[in-house]
Amino acid sequence: MLQWIRSILYIMQATIAMPVVGLLYAPWAMFSKRGAYAACKAYSAWCMWTARWLIGLRCEVRGEVPQGAVLVPAKHQSFLDIMMIFHALPRAKFIMKREILWTPVIGQYAKRMQMIAVDRGKRGKAITKMMADVKAGELEPGQIVIYSQGTRVAPGISVPYKVGTAVLYDQLGQTCVPVATNAGYFWPRRGLYRRPGVAVVEFLAPIEPGLSKDAFMKRLEAEVETASDALLAEAGWTHADAKN
Template sequence: MIWLRSLVFNLLFFGITAVVGIIAIPTLLLPSGAALRVTRLWAQLVILALRISVGVRVEVRGWENLPPGGVVIAAKHQSAFDTIIWLSLLEKPAYVMKKELLAIPVYGWHARNAGMIPVDREGGGPALRGMLRAATAAVAAGAQVVIFPEGTRTPVGQRVAYQPGVVAIAAGTGAPVVPVATDSGRVWGRRHFLKRPGVIRIAILPPLPAGLNRARMLESLQSQIEETTDRLMAEPQFG
């Protein structure tokens, strides 16, 4: 049954992506606000399909911890779900994403037009400066910059060293840094076809204190996210 429900979801996912992506091509000629509305619609439809086909509910805790205006959201990354959900939740998201993703036809066009922030991992100093300029402009425009400090999806139960890009963005923009934990990998595993019914919990934590040096910020960010993720993982999957 889980296999069949997962198949239904995947068919819906690719169908929604194709239809919305093609229909929305004319918005590429419009300002970025139109592209953001399209990506939000796409994400909301995917989350709805996940609930209907598989039986997944999403529970967000700590909304009161998210300051208004420009902010940096440093989010745990266990699943592809994490790259979708913030598009549906935030008013003005700007993801930090691999430059290669922007080369994907249709998807990349919309992502670029919606103001996503490309990063070239092999580009060295010039690439980092370009990312910081884009992030600074996004924060100044009131966007919520979403970055996954692990740098890649991390399987449930594993830990990796956090990448310093998040503290570079924090220092360059002066924006509050908000840690976010999740247990999404229990439902939607890393590179897994099967999607399991249950509750995906997202915990938005208080912003990190101002004035931390880079090493202390990265250490505090990782400890808060990982410890909260462990607590979420210990909760019953259904609730």
């Protein structure tokens, strides 16, 4: 019961903090993209810091965090892994659903940081447009983060990896740095309960450009799923948890 109360208090304060941080940084963010990034990093840091002392959830980043222009295909289990990856990367550019652009605070800052919005059902067209923007220099170099399964996936659930990641890998010709996580065990897709423990995002060994699309997708899925399963097991997750 105590952890439930702590979880609800945590969610309440994090919800209030979002517009507060957004308003505080708005003057800087309006005139500088650096201000928009600073605001979102500050909010992510606040959520991770308060999670540690309020709900007993510590956030840990493992592996070598890429600094240059790379493709970052990540396992996506909850909003927590978004914040952890964003906070860790120097200049993350997320590929996300277009509907997010219309959400309060988050949408306005996403536009300011030139996040890459994708129409559902039109992913191929969106990737083509994104590639054109990159080549034309309209987007500053950064780490392009894509969720290869296209959505949040709860631990223990199998969802196929989408071909969009392979298209980016092939066309960009950049090194790929996959990311595994166990965040969904502590911060689920749905519900209010937040579990104490250590949530991890792990940057895995780079995959150099040059593989065929099929070979790349097989390697990516195998490495991300294996590493994520290992992190879940380390956290104490079992398949019985997937049924709850």
